[in-house]
Structures are given as C-alpha cells and as structure tokens.
Amino acid sequence: MSKGVISKDEDYSQWFNDLIIKSDMAEYSPVRGCMIIKPYGYSIWEKIQGALDKMFKDTGHVNAYFPLLIPKSFFSKEASHVEGFAKECAVVTHYRLKNDGTGQIVVDEEAKLEEELIIRPTSETIIWNTYRGWIQSYRDLPILVNQWANVMRWEMRTRLFLRTSEFLWQEGHTAHATAQEAIAETEQMLEVYADFAENFMALPVVRGRKTANERFAGALDTYCIEALMQDGKALQAGTSHFLGQNFAKAFDVKFTNKENVQDYVWATSWGVSTRLIGALIMSHSDDAGLVLPPKLAPIQVVVVPIYKHQEELDNITTFVNSLTKELRAKNISIKFDNRDTHRPGAKFAEYELKGVPLRVAIGSRDMQNGTVELARRDTKTKETVQQEGLGAKIEALLEEIQTNIYQKAFKFREENTVEVDTYEEFKRMLDEQPGFISAHWDGTSETEQKIKDETKATIRCIPLNNKQEEGKCILTGNPSTQRVLFARAY
Amino acid sequence: MSKGVISKDEDYSQWFNDLIIKSDMAEYSPVRGCMIIKPYGYSIWEKIQGALDKMFKDTGHVNAYFPLLIPKSFFSKEASHVEGFAKECAVVTHYRLKNDGTGQIVVDEEAKLEEELIIRPTSETIIWNTYRGWIQSYRDLPILVNQWANVMRWEMRTRLFLRTSEFLWQEGHTAHATAQEAIAETEQMLEVYADFAENFMALPVVRGRKTANERFAGALDTYCIEALMQDGKALQAGTSHFLGQNFAKAFDVKFTNKENVQDYVWATSWGVSTRLIGALIMSHSDDAGLVLPPKLAPIQVVVVPIYKHQEELDNITTFVNSLTKELRAKNISIKFDNRDTHRPGAKFAEYELKGVPLRVAIGSRDMQNGTVELARRDTKTKETVQQEGLGAKIEALLEEIQTNIYQKAFKFREENTVEVDTYEEFKRMLDEQPGFISAHWDGTSETEQKIKDETKATIRCIPLNNKQEEGKCILTGNPSTQRVLFARAY
Structure with missing residues (x-):
C-alpha cells in the first residue's frame, strides 16, 4: 500500500480519492463541486481528446463552438429536456459588480439581465436554435458537428472526475434528412466510443440501450456503453442519443426533402466527458497506485539511473540519450529522471503511484554487463534484459501491457x-x-x-x-x- | 467584389463583418455579444492552438484546467484587478430553476448562492489561490502552467472575433522564485507570440511594453505585440504580464528560498485569444474574400475538375488521387471538390472567398497535355504547369505564398x-x-x-x-x- 493511499478493499471510495490526490491528477477547488485538473491528470485528458478527435474526424465530423450561456427561454422549449436539467443549473442574473461605497464589492442591481442565462448543462437547445439558420434543404444535410467544451450541472454529491459540477466533455450534434440516417449515426458513434474504450482505455464495455426511465431528457432512444468497476459497480462511460424530431420541432428546424416536401430534421447527440478518467482509474488501478494503459499514459517509459559518481551518471546518460532517440522515433514517450534531489527508491514509488507502464533502472553494473532492469507496472514483475535491442523490446512490451490490462479487466467482468x-x-x-x-x-x-x-x-x-x-x-x-x-x- | 461582401475601401468595418459571415467563419448568437464559431472558423482556431500548444510545450509548459466560476471574494482580493474587471462580468447568483406552477420556468429563489460566483474574465485569482497549496519551497518552482479555456467579459460594443463577450483563449500562469526569472519568462512568452504571429500568421508585429495607463489590471509591467490592420488601426495581438508579487501577496503564496528565508512568489501571465482570427482576417484579406497564410489555412490546396462526361472525371480522379497521396505525405492538406451540384465557376468563387491559398483546375485538355492550371489566392495569378513534379511545385509555392503574404503586410506597415x-x-x-x-x-x-x-x-x-x-x-x-x-x- 502506497504512502497515504488506503487499500481499495478497505475503502474503495477513499482509495479512489486518495489515488487521485496523491498521484497529482486533480483536487477539489474552493468552488462547490468543481475540480482543478492538475497537469498530470490533464495530460491524460489531452491523450483522450487526441484519440477521440481523430476518430470523429475520420468519421466525417468537424468541430465548432457554441456559446456557454443559453437563454432561459430556449432551455424551456423542449419539455422533457428542461424537466431533466432545470434542477441543477447555474443561473446568470447580472452582468456587473460595483463598489458599494464602503469598499465592499457587490452585485450591481442596476445591471440585472432582462432574461436570465443558464450555463450550458448540454447544448442541444442553443445548437438547434442555430441549425434553423443553417438548414433549408436536404442539400444542407447531414450536419456532422462536434464541440469540445465545459458544461455545468449543479451536483449535490460530487466525486473527483466521476461527478463534478463543472466538467469537460465533447458533445456531437448531428442533423439528418431521415430517421434511418440519424439512427445509423447514433449507432456509429456508440461503436466509436466502444472502440475507444476497449482499444485505448483497455476497458471492456457492454454496448446497449437504455430503458425509457434512464433515457436522456429529450431523446427517443439512448445508446450507452457500460463498464464494470473493480468494486462491482457499473459506470456509464458514454452515451449516444437518437433525438428523433424533438429538438427540430421545439426550434422549428424544417427542410425541403428530395421530394420537395417540408419535414422536420432528425437529430442525434452523443458525448463523453472527463468522467472517462474516473473510469480509467477505477478499473485498472491497485493499492500501489494508478495502472495506466500505455496508449493513454502521459509517460510510457521512465528511466531511473542508479549511481554514486558523476562519471557513472555520464555513462548512463549517453546510453539513455540514444534510447530516447530510438523510442521517440517510434512515438514512445520516455522520461529520464536524473534528479539528484530524490533517491531511486523514492522515484520507483512515485512512478508506481503515477502508473507509468514501464520502468527502466540502470546501475553501474548494468552498464558493465550491457543490461538494464525492466519493471512492468501491470504485473509488478521485473527482469534483467540486454541493452541491445531494448527499443524493440520496450515497444513489444507496451503492446503486451495494453493487451494484458484489457484482458485482466475483461476476466474480472466475466467473473462478475x-x-x-x-x-x-x-x-x-x-x-x-x-x-x-x-x-x-x-x-x-x-x-x-x-x-x-x-x-x-x-x-x-x-x-x-x-x-x-x-x-x-x-x-x-x-x-x-x-x-x-x-x-x-x- | 464578391457577392454580398462590400468593398473594404467603402466600409472596412462592414467588409470585415460580411467576410466572416459569407466565408462561414462565424455568426452572432442570440446571446448578447457571444458568437458561434462555425466549423471553418473553428478549424483555423484548431491550427492556431496546435502550433501554439507545441511552442508552449517546447518551452517547458504543461496544460491544466481550473474552474470556470470564481467566488466574488477571490475576485476582490487584488485591488486593481477587481477595478479592471468588475464592470463587465457575468454573475451567477442561483443554482436551480423551477416550474412556478403555471407552467412558467423561473429562477428558484430558494436556490440562491450564499456567495455569488463570477464567470472567469481571466483566472489569476483562482489559480493563485490554488498555487498556495502547491508551493512551499523553491524546489516547487518554477510552475509553468497554461490553460486553454473560455472566458467572459461583458462587452457593450462587440465585433465578431475582435471583441466578444465570451471568447476562447489560452492563459499561461507561471510562478517563480525570483523577479529576474519571472521577467525572463514574460519576455520569452512575448517572443513566442511574436514568432507565432510572424511565422504562422504572416503578421509583422512590434514588440513593446505598455504604458502604466494601458497595463493589465494587477500587472507591474505588460509586454505586448502590436500589429497594423489594413485600415491603419492598430490591434493588440497578444500580451505577456510581469505581475510581480501582487497576486502572491493577495493570496498569501509564500515559499522558502535557497537561503531558507520566506518570500512571496513572483508571477507572470500571458494570453492570446480568438481575437487572433480577427487580426488574421483584417490584415491580409481583400474584396474577393479571405487571404489565409498557408500555415493556418484549413485547406491549403483545392482541386476543381472541369469535365462533361463521366470518363473524363474518372481520368481526372485517378490523377488527383495520386496527387493527394503525394501531398498528404508532405503534410499538405488538399480537398478534391468533385460535387456535381456546383459549376466550376461557383467553386472558384467559393474558395476565393474562403482564402484557400492554391487552386488547381484540371480539364480534359489538361489531361491530354499533362498540365493543370494553378491559381494563387494571394497574387490572383494563374499559370499552366506540368503535372509532372506538381507536388514539389505546390510545396514550394505554398512556402512562397506564406512569405509573400508576410512581406506584403510588412511593406504596408512600413509605408504606414x-x-x-x-x-x-x-x-x-x-x-x-x-x-x-x-x-x-x-x-x-x-x-x-x-x-x-x-x-x-x-x-x-x-x-x-x-x-x-x-x-x-x-x-x-x-x-x-x-x-x-x-x-x-x-
């Protein structure tokens, strides 16, 4: 058990929280339910964004950006939608502060908005209001737009990454000429999410549809991917909604079809969020810290030198520089931790906590023998291997680790x-x-x-x-x- | 003059607005002063982000994410800071809506926040409040963090990209052990911005310092890059601030220095925003539309086929497929516009409006002769060139265009x-x-x-x-x- 992290069998929830704090992924902010995503956590989000964004573009989508604030009246236009979100939204009522004369900064009551604005909890309403101006004919369809953004849902019970008032996500909003096309899009994006979860996050998921009770507020059908966490609780990792013509009707978005008949446009929306990072942590990590699948690990390989004298370090450095060059050419990220302020043991513990998939330790004897010590984070096994061919060995091992983490999670799910x-x-x-x-x-x-x-x-x-x-x-x-x-x- | 775009000599301001609307870059939203960045405009922002993010990382910075909402009390802790921003901020006062019983959705007065929250106009306050927990000793310094985010400043007079209530930006916030180090960082980031403006945006800039009147609210020194637009007005394209110990004092962020003495931490902040897109448009474009420098153009080369019969198109397609492969290997983006719903002339006008740097037109006679017609957007010149060696020719021309656009802007600035x-x-x-x-x-x-x-x-x-x-x-x-x-x- 790592210092300061409780065992997951003892208190799974506390273990999860400790792990995030100790591994420098995130922390709570003074703003209720909002978190600060620290650089290490954010770099995982950047990896997730990079991979998903490519998958979205490969399936024909483009990115755009819509306003953060939504007029209250828009929000109310789709009945079940407002029902689903009204209870947890942040409301902007004023647009100015002032000095009250005594030095106190207060809200300026003269700067009250005529209509309140809601910080987007999701953007269907503002986007479909916009699409009305973009769509006249079937020639304008489909519209395949995605947005990377922050959203806000005022949560009463929050948990780092899994449920925060503000979170980062992507939301796809597509418009189609037929129901069949929209359903095909909904299913395609579900498959993109499942593919990403399984092949990048090493997370096996069940693809399915929600019951009417659990559907998105405003959807005719909600598809989802569901994963099983190590405590036996399920986690919804992504959703893809077939919205029918609900939002087109609410915002009067009609088009002329090929038969020259006016019809309402068919819609989908789909999203995943920083919640995925919570799922990633919960599904693979152990009492010693994070276990990150290589494809999403900010650092894939760390090298720790073990030496007494400067010339030993110089020798090791020469070798590591050449290894670094080789790995970078293979698109493998490597960090050489040559800080003289920390002992090797402390470094080992740190990278174990941070879930770095492979650790290379090199001492003077290794340099004499032409070897290094390789340690895998997933299996906690070590082996001494030749320096010759180390780059290829690391490349193969990273793939093996990715597969192994997936299989372990798959086996766990099967057994449970x-x-x-x-x-x-x-x-x-x-x-x-x-x-x-x-x-x-x-x-x-x-x-x-x-x-x-x-x-x-x-x-x-x-x-x-x-x-x-x-x-x-x-x-x-x-x-x-x-x-x-x-x-x-x- | 392109259809629907007024001449820039006639009405520069209207020309700028028309251009953005007609080229599908952005449009106003129903939310006061907020814009919708459409896919074409957003793809330029993605290019800007990609290039700058790499430059930030190459200079040792990492990304993180801090909350959108800032408690009012934080905001007030630095006196000149609140003075500078209080008059234009969006205030969240409630966290729930409700049905008032008559079917109207209204603000739930029972869900009033104890302390109002401000949508960040900039994040110094929430970040320095956080740094207090991150910094104890000089060993924790420097902190080199950047954030990509949306911010909100309630503007009374807005203009697409140049001045909008909500805008996208990046804000770097660094913490240092000495004033000298912080000043060096401030100057380094100014140079990063200048380098980006000149080498990616093709925009010559003057590097300088603001007078006390024009400084950022809370800064000891504000460095800036200033560019000249085609109407002879200047535009501030980026700022880098030396904040001294102002925010460290306001948020009590101290550290133990190497001499084991407690001192306040030294700070910088620096940012550029979607305003850069406004600068990009204003500085290079003409009455026919956008003129985009190749390094930031979402589409660098467009190919328009001219044909009557399907077999002619098939022939052209075979050639274009091979050209596409060659250009993609050179990291050059190419679009083959084979839509049969638009005539070549309409396509020419469209890509001229959208500022695509190079247009390739290929007809049946070209296929017989082994030639294509190449048209440059910047000079509006055309030439017939051999198909053989076309990839290399295009690569060289794109570089030439990038340089030419810069030089034209440079000459304009010198003359003015x-x-x-x-x-x-x-x-x-x-x-x-x-x-x-x-x-x-x-x-x-x-x-x-x-x-x-x-x-x-x-x-x-x-x-x-x-x-x-x-x-x-x-x-x-x-x-x-x-x-x-x-x-x-x-």
Missing part, C-alpha cells in the same frame, strides 16, 4: 457477470458479489422503479444483439422475452 | 508608420493617413490621456530596444528621451 432467475438470488448477489446481473424484467417502468427503490440496482442497459429467450420477470413473474443488465452504478 | 514631431502633424496624419505614429511623449499619464481624449489615439507601446533620442513631447513640449508608438486601435 451472473444470470439470476429469482429476486432472492438477485438481492443476495448484489450484496455478496456485486457486479452485472443479467435477469428477466417485464418491461415496465414501474417494475424497474420498484427494483431500484428496493435494491438501488438499475437497469444499466438492454444489450445490443441481445439473445431472445422466454423467461419470467424476477420481481413480478410476468412474462419476458429477454434478459437485461442490472447493477448498482456510479 | 511615420515619425512626426508636432501635434498638428500628428492629428493630420491620424485623419489623412492613419497608421503607426512614432512621436515623442513626456512620459506622463496626463499627457497620454489628453492625447487620447482629443484624438482617440493611444500609446500602443514603447517598442523594445527603442532608440534613445532627445526630443520634445508633441503635446506639452516637455523633454522626452524616446519616441513611442501611437495609433488608433481596435
């Missing part, structure tokens, strides 16, 4: 996904071995709500390509045609 | 920078041939203010490495040791 057929068994599993529970449900919101009230478990999703089978709802015994995935969730 | 020695001449030049005016000033704020009140001209900067010479203030006749740069400004 069970089918149950009775409500007793359902409740027992939730308490004794929490995880994904695949069970029959009668398809009603009432049953879903009752199960939630009684057990805190929710239907995470109806998996895509779900097997159809006859069964009986675990709560009501009513007939069911498929199992759905339950879990307690973040 | 004059030395004057009397106030009469000063006022005459401002009216008859506006530009930079280099003149003697007695060094007092009163004189500066009087000149501003009478002529609307301000001291843009005291150029770095300014020649020292005896002279008399144009207004008061009092002695002066150097000329300073005046202009009317955006």
Whole structure:
C-alpha cells in the first residue's frame, strides 16, 4: 500500500480519492463541486481528446463552438429536456459588480439581465436554435458537428472526475434528412466510443440501450456503453442519443426533402466527458497506485539511473540519450529522471503511484554487463534484459501491457457477470458479489422503479444483439422475452 | 467584389463583418455579444492552438484546467484587478430553476448562492489561490502552467472575433522564485507570440511594453505585440504580464528560498485569444474574400475538375488521387471538390472567398497535355504547369505564398508608420493617413490621456530596444528621451 493511499478493499471510495490526490491528477477547488485538473491528470485528458478527435474526424465530423450561456427561454422549449436539467443549473442574473461605497464589492442591481442565462448543462437547445439558420434543404444535410467544451450541472454529491459540477466533455450534434440516417449515426458513434474504450482505455464495455426511465431528457432512444468497476459497480462511460424530431420541432428546424416536401430534421447527440478518467482509474488501478494503459499514459517509459559518481551518471546518460532517440522515433514517450534531489527508491514509488507502464533502472553494473532492469507496472514483475535491442523490446512490451490490462479487466467482468432467475438470488448477489446481473424484467417502468427503490440496482442497459429467450420477470413473474443488465452504478 | 461582401475601401468595418459571415467563419448568437464559431472558423482556431500548444510545450509548459466560476471574494482580493474587471462580468447568483406552477420556468429563489460566483474574465485569482497549496519551497518552482479555456467579459460594443463577450483563449500562469526569472519568462512568452504571429500568421508585429495607463489590471509591467490592420488601426495581438508579487501577496503564496528565508512568489501571465482570427482576417484579406497564410489555412490546396462526361472525371480522379497521396505525405492538406451540384465557376468563387491559398483546375485538355492550371489566392495569378513534379511545385509555392503574404503586410506597415514631431502633424496624419505614429511623449499619464481624449489615439507601446533620442513631447513640449508608438486601435 502506497504512502497515504488506503487499500481499495478497505475503502474503495477513499482509495479512489486518495489515488487521485496523491498521484497529482486533480483536487477539489474552493468552488462547490468543481475540480482543478492538475497537469498530470490533464495530460491524460489531452491523450483522450487526441484519440477521440481523430476518430470523429475520420468519421466525417468537424468541430465548432457554441456559446456557454443559453437563454432561459430556449432551455424551456423542449419539455422533457428542461424537466431533466432545470434542477441543477447555474443561473446568470447580472452582468456587473460595483463598489458599494464602503469598499465592499457587490452585485450591481442596476445591471440585472432582462432574461436570465443558464450555463450550458448540454447544448442541444442553443445548437438547434442555430441549425434553423443553417438548414433549408436536404442539400444542407447531414450536419456532422462536434464541440469540445465545459458544461455545468449543479451536483449535490460530487466525486473527483466521476461527478463534478463543472466538467469537460465533447458533445456531437448531428442533423439528418431521415430517421434511418440519424439512427445509423447514433449507432456509429456508440461503436466509436466502444472502440475507444476497449482499444485505448483497455476497458471492456457492454454496448446497449437504455430503458425509457434512464433515457436522456429529450431523446427517443439512448445508446450507452457500460463498464464494470473493480468494486462491482457499473459506470456509464458514454452515451449516444437518437433525438428523433424533438429538438427540430421545439426550434422549428424544417427542410425541403428530395421530394420537395417540408419535414422536420432528425437529430442525434452523443458525448463523453472527463468522467472517462474516473473510469480509467477505477478499473485498472491497485493499492500501489494508478495502472495506466500505455496508449493513454502521459509517460510510457521512465528511466531511473542508479549511481554514486558523476562519471557513472555520464555513462548512463549517453546510453539513455540514444534510447530516447530510438523510442521517440517510434512515438514512445520516455522520461529520464536524473534528479539528484530524490533517491531511486523514492522515484520507483512515485512512478508506481503515477502508473507509468514501464520502468527502466540502470546501475553501474548494468552498464558493465550491457543490461538494464525492466519493471512492468501491470504485473509488478521485473527482469534483467540486454541493452541491445531494448527499443524493440520496450515497444513489444507496451503492446503486451495494453493487451494484458484489457484482458485482466475483461476476466474480472466475466467473473462478475451472473444470470439470476429469482429476486432472492438477485438481492443476495448484489450484496455478496456485486457486479452485472443479467435477469428477466417485464418491461415496465414501474417494475424497474420498484427494483431500484428496493435494491438501488438499475437497469444499466438492454444489450445490443441481445439473445431472445422466454423467461419470467424476477420481481413480478410476468412474462419476458429477454434478459437485461442490472447493477448498482456510479 | 464578391457577392454580398462590400468593398473594404467603402466600409472596412462592414467588409470585415460580411467576410466572416459569407466565408462561414462565424455568426452572432442570440446571446448578447457571444458568437458561434462555425466549423471553418473553428478549424483555423484548431491550427492556431496546435502550433501554439507545441511552442508552449517546447518551452517547458504543461496544460491544466481550473474552474470556470470564481467566488466574488477571490475576485476582490487584488485591488486593481477587481477595478479592471468588475464592470463587465457575468454573475451567477442561483443554482436551480423551477416550474412556478403555471407552467412558467423561473429562477428558484430558494436556490440562491450564499456567495455569488463570477464567470472567469481571466483566472489569476483562482489559480493563485490554488498555487498556495502547491508551493512551499523553491524546489516547487518554477510552475509553468497554461490553460486553454473560455472566458467572459461583458462587452457593450462587440465585433465578431475582435471583441466578444465570451471568447476562447489560452492563459499561461507561471510562478517563480525570483523577479529576474519571472521577467525572463514574460519576455520569452512575448517572443513566442511574436514568432507565432510572424511565422504562422504572416503578421509583422512590434514588440513593446505598455504604458502604466494601458497595463493589465494587477500587472507591474505588460509586454505586448502590436500589429497594423489594413485600415491603419492598430490591434493588440497578444500580451505577456510581469505581475510581480501582487497576486502572491493577495493570496498569501509564500515559499522558502535557497537561503531558507520566506518570500512571496513572483508571477507572470500571458494570453492570446480568438481575437487572433480577427487580426488574421483584417490584415491580409481583400474584396474577393479571405487571404489565409498557408500555415493556418484549413485547406491549403483545392482541386476543381472541369469535365462533361463521366470518363473524363474518372481520368481526372485517378490523377488527383495520386496527387493527394503525394501531398498528404508532405503534410499538405488538399480537398478534391468533385460535387456535381456546383459549376466550376461557383467553386472558384467559393474558395476565393474562403482564402484557400492554391487552386488547381484540371480539364480534359489538361489531361491530354499533362498540365493543370494553378491559381494563387494571394497574387490572383494563374499559370499552366506540368503535372509532372506538381507536388514539389505546390510545396514550394505554398512556402512562397506564406512569405509573400508576410512581406506584403510588412511593406504596408512600413509605408504606414511615420515619425512626426508636432501635434498638428500628428492629428493630420491620424485623419489623412492613419497608421503607426512614432512621436515623442513626456512620459506622463496626463499627457497620454489628453492625447487620447482629443484624438482617440493611444500609446500602443514603447517598442523594445527603442532608440534613445532627445526630443520634445508633441503635446506639452516637455523633454522626452524616446519616441513611442501611437495609433488608433481596435
């Protein structure tokens, strides 16, 4: 157990928080529920952004930027949307402060806005109001726009990265001529998210659809990817919504189709956020610190020299410079930690805490023998290897680590996904071995709500390509045609 | 003159606005003073971000993210800072809306914040409050952090890109152990900005320091780069501030120095914003549309096929595919516009309006002759060139265009920078041939203010490495040791 980090078996929630603070990823700010993303945490976000942005562009999307503030009246135009967000939004009412004469800085009541402005909790309303001016004919469609932005939802119970009042995200907002095209877009973006989660985050996810209860406020259908954390709780890692014509109707966005008939435009929206960093930490890390998959690690390889005399360090430095050149050419990031203010042991602990996938230690004997010591963060194994061919060895090992982290998480999920057929068994599993529970449900919101009230478990999703089978709802015994995935969730 | 764009000689301000709207860069939003940056405009911002971010990282900086909202009390801790920003800030007072029972969505008065929050107009206060926890000893210094973010300043008179209530920017905030080190950082970042302006934006800039009147609220010294627009008005394109110990004192940020003595930390901050896009447009464009320097052009080369029959297009396509491959390997962006819904002439006009640096047109005769027609946006010249070696030719031409655009702007600035020695001449030049005016000033704020009140001209900067010479203030006749740069400004 690393200094200052509690064991995850002892207190998972505290472990998660400690890990973030100690590894210098983020901290709380004096502003309620808002966090400060420190450079180490932010560099992971930059990696996430870089990879996703490329995937969005490869699928034909472009970026744009819409205003932070949304007039209250816009916000209210889509009924279920305002219902979903009104209870947690930051409201701007004034546009000036003043000195009250006694030296106190106060709100200037003469600078009251005619209409209050809401800090965007999501941008469907301002964007669809804008699209009205962009779309006249089917020739203007599709519009495939994404935005990287900050959003604000006033949360009462917050947790670093997982649930903060302000968070960073991307929100795609697309406009289409037909429902089929919009649904295909919704599904495509879900697959982009799943691909990213599995191949970059090393996080296996279940692709599925939300029940009506759990849908996005204003959507006809919400697709999601769901992952299982090490404490057996589920985490929604990304959502992609088919919005039908709801926002087009609310903002009067019509187009002339190929048959020269006016129709409302079809919409999708989809987003992932800094929450992904929370998922990344929760799913792979251990009591010694973060375990980062190489593809998202800000530092992939760290080199720690072990020496007594300057000339030993000079020798090691010459070797490391050449290794650095070789690795950079392979697009592998390497850090040479030659600080003389810290001992090797302290450095080892620091990079373990920070989840650096590979550590290279080189001492004088290594230099004589033409070897180095290689330590893997994921398996905590060490080996002595030849300096010759080290670059290629590191490259191969990073790929192996990426795969291994994924497989470990996959195995964990498999071991913690069970089918149950009775409500007793359902409740027992939730308490004794929490995880994904695949069970029959009668398809009603009432049953879903009752199960939630009684057990805190929710239907995470109806998996895509779900097997159809006859069964009986675990709560009501009513007939069911498929199992759905339950879990307690973040 | 392009359709819908007024001539810049007729109405420069309207020309600027028309150009932005017609070239699909941006538009106003329904939220006062806030703009929507459309995909074409945003892709220029992405280019700017990419280049600057690399320059920041190459000089040792890392990115982080701090909260959007700042408690009012923080904001007030540095006296001149709050003075500078209080009059134009958006204030959050509530955190919930509710249905008032009649179906109206209203602010929930029960959800009033104990302390109002300000949407950041700049982040010195929240960042220095945070640095207090990060800095104990000289070993924790320097801190070299940058943030890419949106900020809000409630502007009464707005103009797309140049002055909007919300804008995108980066703000660097560094902390140092000594004044010298902080000053060196301030100067280094000014040089980064100047380098970027000249080498990417093709915009010659004067490096200088602001007078006390024009300094950033809370700075001891403000360095700036100033550029001259085509209407003879100056535009401040970037600023770098030496903040001394002002914010460290306001937020009690002390450290133990090498001599084991406690001292306040020294600070800098520096920023550029989406205003740069305004400068880019204003300095190079003409009545036919944008003129973009190749290094920041979202599309560097566009290919327009001219054909009647499908097999002609097939032939052209084969050639363009091979050219595309060659250019992409050189990191040159190319777009093949094979839309059959638009005629070549319409496409020509569109890319001229959008400022694409090079246009390649290929017809059937070209295919027979092994030639293409190459048209430069900057000089509006065309030439017929061989298909063989076209990739290398394009690469060389793009460099030439980049240089030419810079030189044209440089020549314009030289021709519009004059030395004057009397106030009469000063006022005459401002009216008859506006530009930079280099003149003697007695060094007092009163004189500066009087000149501003009478002529609307301000001291843009005291150029770095300014020649020292005896002279008399144009207004008061009092002695002066150097000329300073005046202009009317955006």
